[in-house]
Amino acid sequence: MDILGKTNLIDPDGAISNALSYHYSIFQTFWSISSVKLTEKIPTAQVSVIPGETPAVLLEINPKFWESLSFKQKTFIIVHECLHVLLAHTYRMKNTDKDMANFAADLIVNHTAVDRFGFVREEIDPDNKLCWWDRFWKEPRWINPTFEELYQKLIKDMPSASAAQLADCHSEAGEDEAWEKVVDKILENASESQKRAISQLAGHQGGDKIIQYKPPIVHKRKWESVIQNWVMKHSGYKYEDNWRQEHRRLSQYDVPANLELHQKNKIKVWFFLDTSGSCEHLAPRFMKAAASLPTDRFDVKLFCFDTKVYPTSLKDGKLYGFGGTRFSCIEQYIQSNSDVYPKAVFVITDGFGDKVNPELPKNWHWFICQGGSAELIPALSKQYKLEDYE
Ligand SMILES: [Zn+2]
Secondary structure, eight states, X not given: OOEEOTTXXXXXXXXXXXXXXXXXXXXXXXXXXXEEEEOSSSSSEEEEEEOSXXXXXXXXXXXXXXXXXXXXXXXXXXXXXXXHHHTTHXXXXXXXXXXHHHHHHHHHHHHHHHHHSOOOHHHHOTTOOBOOHHHHOSSOOOSSOOHHHHHHHHHHHOOOTTSSBOSSEEOOOOOHHHHHHHHHHHHTTOOHHHHHHHHHHTTOOSOSSSOOOOOOOOOOOOTHHHHHHHHHHTSSEEEESOTTSSOOEEEESSSOTTOOOOGGXXXXXEEEEEOSSTTGGGHHHHHHHHHXXXXXXXXXXXXXXXSSEEEEOTTTOOOOOOSOOOSHHHHHHHHHHOSSOOSEEEEEEOSOSOOOOOSSGGGEEEEEOTTOOOTTSOTTSEEEEGGGOO
């Protein structure tokens, strides 16, 4: 794919460049130092910083997406990308929950574009589908929250991943040093007041150096949230209570009350706990997570396994096994004991076992304990390293 000059298809008459200077000259600078790549690999637009002697900005844009935008929206997208860079969002999003961090970053950027840089919300988002405070919360909007403050609020309230649309795609690439150089370049010819304004936006008050930003310690999500999200997606249930509390309660929000499904129509969700050693201490949490599923919708079964599968019950929580480890016995057990393949198979293990070829590898969710290995996990299965979680 060629890297195009902006004088080509994207901004043939320089109109966007002019419009950007009207909003703030730093955006024009950002536009002038960016290379644009048209690509259909991403659905919208994405900014990344390319490291090197002179670090550069790469803007990837889907041509169909670009064509679908009004002139105002095109200008907004460039400003949106520039703000992600200036506010170090890639950098600050490391080790966070991606969905919530994406929301937090877009909330900040969209409101900033409207509050400070002269964009009109209805013009840039006529269908009202992007990230705005009032799409998430009824309470009055916070004044100038930092990315981290918004992120923590989102993690606490945990809106559904479809609550709002992102304006763009958010790159995970980024090197701190390259990013700092790019920021310096964007701000090179900016006035002192512009620099100050950006510095304040970044959540860093005052100082000559524009962004002396050190990522704070962000709370990680509990791994149980993977199970909870799956449940919410596959039922009309929502988990309530503060996410930090041990026990989360389920509440119905669009499930007809008292509609107990017949046992055979329930969604099969099976949990398998590796009792061979390193995961045993996680048994109480795993069982609690399994017990949180509503039994009127889900057919929940809990098993222990080593080289064999041992059915156990959520009630007494007895553990069996404690020998070596085989994963193939899980698949064998499913094949001989279930006419319908479970919709979800949650496995908690250190990952040391044998190779398994599940009939539906996509239905398998693997939790790998600290120090464990993901080598034997089927490529199409989902895997979660517990060290990434709380
Ligand atoms: Zn964005």
